[in-house]
Amino acid sequence: MGVVPAVDSRNGRGPDSGTTVLIAALGVMLAVGLVTLLVAGQRSAGGPAPSPSGMTGAPVVAAPVAQAVAHTVTYELGGGQTALDITYVAQGSAIAQVARADTPWTMIVERHDPAGGALYVSVSARNSGSGPLHCRVRVDGTTVAEGTVAEPGGMVRCSKSLS
Known part of the structure; x- marks a missing residue:
């Protein structure tokens, strides 16, 4: 049996690092070219398009967006002369406040x-104390809540949860 002699790359004989890099680059280009050909062939054959991860399957459908329903909500305060510390539910369930308002409000x-x-x-x-204070809530023109407080400094509340 023969012995293969060692090659010294410093003297110009044998592969050097530049050749190794060139062979690796050609291998990568070959792999990219094969994947491109496979994908193009699958698309032209009418198969499902691959996902970004390379997987194929059923198309992704976005979930339906819940439709918004518009309601006109009317808050009313009456009786007495002045209402204090008015708090109500505004747009998007935000809480709004008014420090003082003459009635009717x-x-x-x-x-x-x-x-x-x-x-x-x-x-x-x-209630500011100048007679009974009444509240009413209407949703789309229909009264859904009413209340009255007679005591000076007393709180009146009208609220409703509708489904």
């Missing part, structure tokens, strides 16, 4: 809530 809020969700409406106020 009305606030109309256009609400846009997800279809099928619960609609919570509420108004509350403190």
Whole structure:
């Protein structure tokens, strides 16, 4: 048996690092070219397009977006002369406040809530003490809550959760 002599790359004989890099680059280009040909062939054959991860399968369908339902909510305070610390549910279930208002007081809020969700409406106020204070909440013209407080400094609240 013969012995293969060692090759010294410093003297110009045998592969050097430049040749190794060139062979590796050609291998990568060959692999990319094969994948491109396979994908192009699959698309022209009418098969499903590959996903970004290279997997094929059923197309992804976005989930339906819940439609918004518009409601007109009317908050009313009446009786007495002044309502204090008025708190009500505004757009997007945000809480809004008014420190003091003469009666009659009305606030109309256009609400846009997800279809099928619960609609919570509420108004509350403190009686300034000059007679009974009444509250009423209407949703799309229909009265859904009413209340009265007679005591000076007493709180009146009208609230309702609708589904």
